[in-house]
Structure formats: C-alpha cells, structure tokens
Amino acid sequence: MEDIPEYATQEDFDALNAILEDANKIKAEADERRRRLNIDDESQCPNEDKHTVLPKGYVQRHRWARSMQSTHKQTKCPACGLWAIWVPKKGE
Numbered sequence: 001m002e003d004i005p006e007y008a009t010q011e012d013f014d015a016l017n018a019i020l021e022d023a024n025k026i027k028a029e030a031d032e033r034r035r036r037l038n039i040d041d042e043s044q045c046p047n048e049d050k051h052t053v054l055p056k057g058y059v060q061r062h063r064w065a066r067s068m069q070s071t072h073k074q075t076k077c078p079a080c081g082l083w084a085i086w087v088p089k090k091g092e
C-alpha cells in the first residue's frame with residue numbers, strides 16, 4: 001500500500017477545487033431531487049447501505065476518489081439521487 005503523506009500538494013488542492021465545483025452542482029441537483037422525493041436528508045435514504053463508504057479525512061478522500069476514478073465511476077443512487085455509488089468501469 002502506498003505511503004500517503006499527511007500534507008496536500010498544490011496539485012491536490014487544484015484538483016480538489018475542481019471536484020468541489022462539480023460537487024456543488026451535483027449537490028444542487030441532488031437537493032432538488034430529494035425535495036421532489038420528500039427525502040429531507042441523506043441519512044433517510046432507504047438505499048443507504050448501497051452507498052459507497054468513503055475514507056475519512058479531506059485529503060485521504062480526495063486521493064481515494066482520484067485513484068478510484070481510473071477503475072470506477074460514480075453513479076446516482078436510484079433512491080436519493082446522490083452520486084453516492086461507485087461501480088467498476090466496464091470494457092476499459
């Protein structure tokens with residue numbers, strides 16, 4: 001397993017900022033969908049046990065997401081509309 005330093009590089013922050021911009025758009029979509037479905041918060045998702053569990057920690061989560069992106073893609077949870085489920089990419 002790769003030894004992950006505790007500090008973040010400028011590259012980490014740049015990539016993280018890009019991800020956060022996307023995340024804000026995705027969150028707005030998910031909020032809208034939850035409003036339509038009458039789900040007040042994520043913890044009420046009936047499908048929550050299918051959500052992918054993310055590592056704790058800001059930098060750790062970002063690094064995890066970046067390495068996951070090469071083998072997995074995010075999909076929307078059909079119940080709550082959050083992009084909370086990672087599935088393996090096929091045919092790549």
Ligand SMILES: [Zn+2]
Pocket residue numbers: 045046047048051077078079080081082084
């Ligand atoms: Zn869900």
